[in-house]
Amino acid sequence: MARPVVLVAGSLHLDTIVAAPHLPAPDETVTGSSVTQAFGGKGGNQAVAAARMGARVIMAGAVGMDAAASVLRATLQAAGVDHAPVQAVPCASGMSVAILDPQGTYGAVIVSAANLVFDPAQVTFPAGLSVLVLQNEIPEGANLALARRAAGAGARVILNAAPARALSPELLALCDLLVVNRGEAAALLGGTHSPRAAAQALAKLGPKEVIVTLGGDGVAALSFVQPAFPTRVVSTHGAGDMYVGALAAEWARGVGLEAASRFGQAAAALHVAAGPEGRETITEARVRALAD
Known part of the structure; x- marks a missing residue:
């Protein structure tokens, strides 16, 4: 069977991760215990996750002409992601700073840099494309241009609307699947709702399917609710991206959305x-064993 084809268009960041006893309160300075650098950006993370789950993945994005760009490209290469469409632009690569506490909770700040000048017109859609994955760390205009082309090519569009921002009705109408967490759902709807009510309210804005992710409480969609897999928590950093990437790979295989979501949840738990x-x-085989 041919591998499913997934195009991820989105952000690439080199993350700096600081371990601290707790997240700082306003005006508070906290003494950390360690600092590491890691590949990141929601687009990059989701591309790597989908590739590890067996999909043929093409990454479209932008990096600067700096040392960080070399690290980002090398990480995509090592994960088996086709990064030929990643554009080199004359500015800094994107980056983020994340603070991680002992319970695995984190907060982060991103500096988008090169991601803001990503040019969707330079992206070539691969033959056999099944799913296009988008996020909110590149400009709205880029997402809209690519979603229009995906609809014309017969590919399904997943929009992970993170971080939260206002979305055009046209982009929402082009989404086959909108994925948001509780906070993002509340921001889009202008107030809090129960998870199922949030999914229903968001669907009225245009997307064909909606999933609201709930961390350790699982997910809520229009037609199903799934509990999370019980697991120990070492770090939640990037778990949402792992869920989206794994879901995209599985959905591209032609399985139903509920089964693809369960596969994504298993990947996120691991x-x-x-x-x-x-x-x-974390391999496709390990995820499939847990999901099944």
Whole structure:
């Protein structure tokens, strides 16, 4: 069977991750215990996740002409992601700073830099494309241009609307699947709702399917609710991206959305339990064994 083809268009960041006893309050300085650098950006993370779950993945994005760009490209290469469409632009590569506490909770700040000048007109859609994955760390205009082309090519569009921002009705109408967390759902709807009510309200804005992710409480969609897999928590950093990437790979195989979501949840559970040092051991076979 041919591998499913997934195009991820989105952000690439080199993350700086600081371990601290807790996230700082306003005006508070906290003494950390360690600092590491890691590949990141929601687009890059989702591309790597989908590739590890067996899809043929093409990454479209932008990086600067700096040392960080070399690290980002090398990481995509090592994960088996086709990064030929990643554009080199004359500015800094994107970056983020994340603070991680002992319970695995984190907060982050991103500086988009090169991601803001990504040019969607330079992206060539691969033959056999099944799913296009988008996020909100590149400009709205780029997402809209690519979603229009995907609709014309017969590919399904997943929009992970993170971080939260206002979305055009046209982009929402082009979405086959909108994925948001509780906070993003509340921002889009202008107030809090129960998870199922949020999914229903968001669907009225245009997308064909909606999933609201709930961390350790699972996910809520229009037609199903799924509990999370029980797991120990080492770090939740990047768990949402692992969920989206794995879901995209499985959905591209032609399975139903509920089964694809369950596969994504299994991948996210292993990701949370593995922590940064063990995430390269997460394979499609391990995820499938847990999901099944």
